[in-house]
Amino acid sequence: MAAGPAPEARSLMDEQTFLDNFNNLKYPRKTYLCYEVERLVGENHIPLDDYKGFVRNEGADMGLEHRHAELIFLERMASWNLDKELRYRVTCFISWSPCPDCADELAAFLRENRHVNLRIFTARICERFPGYDAVLRALKAAGVKVAMMTFHEFEYCWKNFVDHQQDEDKPFPPWDNLVLKSEELSQRLEGILQNQEE
Numbered sequence: 001m002a003a004g005p006a007p008e009a010r011s012l013m014d015e016q017t018f019l020d021n022f023n024n025l026k027y028p029r030k031t032y033l034c035y036e037v038e039r040l041v042g043e044n045h046i047p048l049d050d051y052k053g054f055v056r057n058e059g060a061d062m063g064l065e066h067r068h069a070e071l072i073f074l075e076r077m078a079s080w081n082l083d084k085e086l087r088y089r090v091t092c093f094i095s096w097s098p099c100p101d102c103a104d105e106l107a108a109f110l111r112e113n114r115h116v117n118l119r120i121f122t123a124r125i126c127e128r129f130p131g132y133d134a135v136l137r138a139l140k141a142a143g144v145k146v147a148m149m150t151f152h153e154f155e156y157c158w159k160n161f162v163d164h165q166q167d168e169d170k171p172f173p174p175w176d177n178l179v180l181k182s183e184e185l186s187q188r189l190e191g192i193l194q195n196q197e198e
């Protein structure tokens, strides 16, 4: 395998990787994060295709120090030096909701970068950490719009972040119970976000 940094612009995910990792009924150990950036001008959102792509968490299986996808993404976003005179909306589609450490880092970035709005759509709620629900409330309090991925977002990612080889119009193949699971998770997320701190 060639050494060197992964290409930044417009790297696409292969179909099976997307289907395996974003399926909201599965429990893969990896985390994938797709991102895109828009410039906000008045009521308009102008897509910036140079800042569009995906990252995944790095772990021992890659011979690398363990790093969560969100931190890799934050590093990448910081390297862009988005113009402080302008306003941006960053959207992340993450296969698992952030852990407490990553949520802290995201909130810190937003405090220092008031010109950036962040939206997170997540395929699944990660419950591995104590206080995972407080983490989601903390993100909301930091100004992040947090929501579950619905059919619309899964299809959007399929069209925008996945490599369809020769067949650009290949329709998104939903898995069984996608919508049902997404609705169930959305209700749970709504309950979590409305809950007061214990």
Ligand SMILES: [Zn+2]
Pocket (backbone or CB within 6 Å): 068, 069, 070, 098, 099, 100, 101, 102, 103
């Ligand atoms: Zn994390």
